[in-house]
Amino acid sequence: MLGATQSSWGSVRDGKWHITVNATPSWACRERSLCGVEFTPVNVTHAEMPPTNEHHICRQCIRANSRRLSRLRHVRCYDNGGKTADRYTAVYMDVDEGRGLYGARGMSEHPSHPQGVGMYCTAMPGRHLGKRIAFDQLPPDCQRLVLADRSES
Numbered sequence: 514m515l516g517a518t519q520s521s522w523g524s525v526r527d528g529k530w531h532i533t534v535n536a537t538p539s540w541a542c543r544e545r546s547l548c549g550v551e552f553t554p555v556n557v558t559h560a561e562m563p564p565t566n567e568h569h570i571c572r573q574c575i576r577a578n579s580r581r582l583s584r585l586r587h588v589r590c591y592d593n594g595g596k597t598a599d600r601y602t603a604v605y606m607d608v609d610e611g612r613g614l615y616g617a618r619g620m621s622e623h624p625s626h627p628q629g630v631g632m633y634c635t636a637m638p639g640r641h642l643g644k645r646i647a648f649d650q651l652p653p654d655c656q657r658l659v660l661a662d663r664s665e666s
């Protein structure tokens with residue numbers, strides 16, 4: 514599967530590793546983890562790799578991440594580079610609407626903003642929607658909307 518498995522990591526002062534909500538966390542300011550901990554990742558740098566041994570990772574974060582991954586299993590994301598206001602499209606491949614169409618969400622960078630775009634629609638997956646991107650490459654506001662859609666299904 515494309516994307517969605519890429520997670521970013523941060524450690525807190527006691528050495529416990531958490532999975533950050535943000536796919537591209539800033540190591541200079543506060544970040545939130547999937548388990549809800551807010552922290553400044555003081556003892557990590559971009560160069561450091563996350564530990565591969567799950568023993569060092571917060572159990573709640575692991576559970577939250579596997580729920581997140583299963584929610585995103587049938588989501589395909591596209592970016593048309595800005596050709597239209599609804600630059601980003603997330604197609605929900607398990608919501609079959611017939612005739613090759615699937616439930617989808619067309620979005621601008623800030624879909625919940627009054628001037629933003631975030632309509633639920635139907636779409637046919639394919640190149641006309643733009644370049645296929647990983648879920649983690651969607652802007653954070655789009656990620657939030659898609660995750661909200663998926664938590665209802």
Ligand SMILES: [Zn+2]
Nearest residue numbers: 531548571574
């Ligand atoms: Zn955690």
